[in-house]
Amino acid sequence: MPEIKLTEWEDALCAVIRALHPGVVIQSTEEKRALDSVTRVLQYVAMNQLGLRELKVWSPVSYRQISVEDPSKITELAPLDFFSAVAEFKKKTLDADENRAVLVLADAGHLLNTPNNLRLVRETLWAIRGSRCVLVFLGLPFTIPPSIAPDLNIQTFELPNVKQLETVLVPSVHWYKKLPAFKNLNIDESVVPRFARACAGLTEIEARGLLGLSVSRFSAFDHRAVELALQEKAQIVKRSNVVEYKTCKGGLDSVGGLENVKAWIREQDDVFTNYDAARAGGLQLAKGLLLTGIPGTGKSLLAEMLAAHWSLPLLLLDVGSLFGGIVGQSEENVNAFITLAKACAPCVVHIDEIEKALGGGGGELDGGTTARVKGKLLTWLQNKPADVFVVATANDVTKFESSPELIRAGRFDLVSFVDLPDKKARLEILAIHYAKACAYAKAGSVQSTLQEKISADVLLPVADATRGYSGAELEAIVKRALRFGFAAKVNQPTAEHFVEAARRTKPLAVTMAEQIATLRNWCKEGRAVPAGATIEDDASDTAAFVMDGVPQLLLPAKGN
Incomplete structure (x- = not known):
């Protein structure tokens, strides 16, 4: 039997089995992949003088035996109902001390509602406590009855990581070309790593389905496959009703x-846009950014433009x-959010008005x-996962005064206050919104009648007249x-139109x-x-941000 190298999850399951735990619950939607991992673990255990002679898998519609030595050898058994299958397992373990057996019960959680x-x-x-026999429940999460909870070790089967997906997808791509x-079929193999990363958080079956x-659709495997995977993730999020998925356009220059804070974000560019290389160099990603301040000053806009900046x-x-x-339901919603964030990584998570949930006390009456x-x-x-960047606003x-744990070091790398804009920023913001118009x-379907280039002579009087205005x-x-x-x-509106507005x-x-004070x-x-x-920093000299009568924001940004 060839040497077996276990994954981190398989190693954890192996430890449970070698500890002679009588029961295991494996929570997963990927029954076949989870069962393959269980078989690999049993093979590994067998190679280390703790041999398991028998592996049987029961489901409401089938009953079969899988050879531990050669998992490709599967013997179909006469179907049994749940009670008979478990009773047979119990009898065999009592009759033969050396019978080291494992019974996997697939989709059987709901059957525990029956008293018998x-x-x-x-x-x-x-009966099997302390023996080398294990009863395994495999399937979706279910409510475990308190009477058997102490004897069951719960294991959540992890979704495939990027490397595992690459291993599966490479042969699948070439399999299609044989048809x-x-x-x-035009295959761009350089897309496979990007496609696998885009599929991170999906099951192996879902990733294969997107490949197909x-x-x-395209009679090719190229960059469009990556876009398709991201669209599928958006559909998963939309079905959740917990978070909203956005694909943002623009960049940091779209924020006045x-x-x-924009300079701090740019300092993170090399690490966050080259995650794998940065990790290989021992660098860790920034955890996130907390933006506090006056309403309407661009905190949410910055979160969106940061995501666009990092694509x-x-x-x-x-x-x-x-x-x-x-x-x-509230706790389930939080768990759903955490699962979705992991599924969509790498991503930016914007937690809006975070003080409503995490700031202050409350909860005494709920x-x-x-x-x-x-x-x-x-x-x-x-x-949280390293490739999930959080922007909280x-x-x-x-409210943070009664919840200092939110803003302590380790939660966010930067806590920044967004105040009312100075004159230079007001000029930039006015120019941005005019450019958007x-x-x-x-x-539109009709030719634009709006003059695109707007001079500083029009906007400077407005910037002077709007001291104390938010974005x-x-x-x-x-x-x-x-x-x-x-x-x-x-x-084009005149300066008088702007000032009157x-x-x-x-x-x-x-x-x-x-x-606000x-x-x-x-x-x-x-x-x-x-x-x-x-x-408080309003500039009196406008030459620093006006060139040839045009606000600097409308000129190409240097170094970008």
Whole structure:
């Protein structure tokens, strides 16, 4: 028998079997792959003087014996019902001390709801304690009856990793080329690693299915297969109703201001965009970024543009959606979110208004649900997969005072405060939103009548008149000025249109002056790094960010 090298999961199962544990529950949707791993473990055990002579697999529709020495030798047995199969297993283990047997019960969890079946399983587990016989439940997770829980070790069968998928996909690609219908199949083998990474988080069957779909649809295996895999992940997320999947376009230059945090993000580029090489060099990825500050200052936009900058999908989690009205539903939603994040990795996860779930106390009147959700999310933030980058945004930073564990080192690599923009940032934001309006006009079915190039002479008076306005309010001003210009039948709003739009827009700095002062004082106490320049840093010299009468943002960014 050739030497067998076990995976990490198989090694853990091997330890359980060698510890003479009587029962194991293997939670998995991949029955065949899980059964193959069980067989490999038994082969390994057999090679180390703990030989298992018999492996039988029962399901509601079949009963068969698999040779431990040669798994390709499968003997179909006369079908038995659940009770008879377990009773036969129990009898054999009692009759023959040396009969080292394993019985795998596939999709049998629901059958434990019958009192007779449960009692038989309980007595069987008692009978085989300390022997080299094992009773294995294989299938989807089920509620384990308390009477047998102490004798069952629960193992969650891991989805295939990228290397395992590559091993499976390479021969599958060439298998298609042997078929007459695909003899002219164009194969780009360099795509296989990227396709395998895109399929990370899917089952082996799902990955094979996507490969077949790509070959059938495109008569080729190329970069389109990767795009197809990412689209399939988006469908998985959409079906969950827990998070929203976004494919973002743009980049960091689509965000005005915030120079400090954008510079920090660019420092992570080499590591995050070359993950495998960075890991080989011993480098660890940044865990995430916590953006706090005033509402409407671009925190959520930055999360989206960061994902676009790294060409990664974005998972948007609204923490309010985690809480359900049914007992246990909130915890299930958190588990579903964690599973989806792992399935979509590498990705960026945006946790919006994180203070609602993790900031402050609460939960005294909900049976501890809030506390459990908070605990699960905090644990995940600490131990999440390395290739999941978290951007958390929060408006009410005062709630962190009662939850310092959220912002301690190890959860986030940078805690940054986003304040109201300074004059330079306001000019950039105005230019960005005007450029977006021009792009929207060009994409229409009728030729655009909007003049694309806008001069600093138009925007500088607006930047001066909007001190204390947030990015969201500046966006609203651009939209209102465009309506004024359209009504005046001009191909570009004038400075007067913009200033009038600003006059009619009341900023949060006025309507919520006290609350904003509290938020800004929190940052001034040194609790967070400023995301960029603020209105206190307003520049009097505009030459630094205007060239030839055009805002610098509209010129190509240097070094990008």
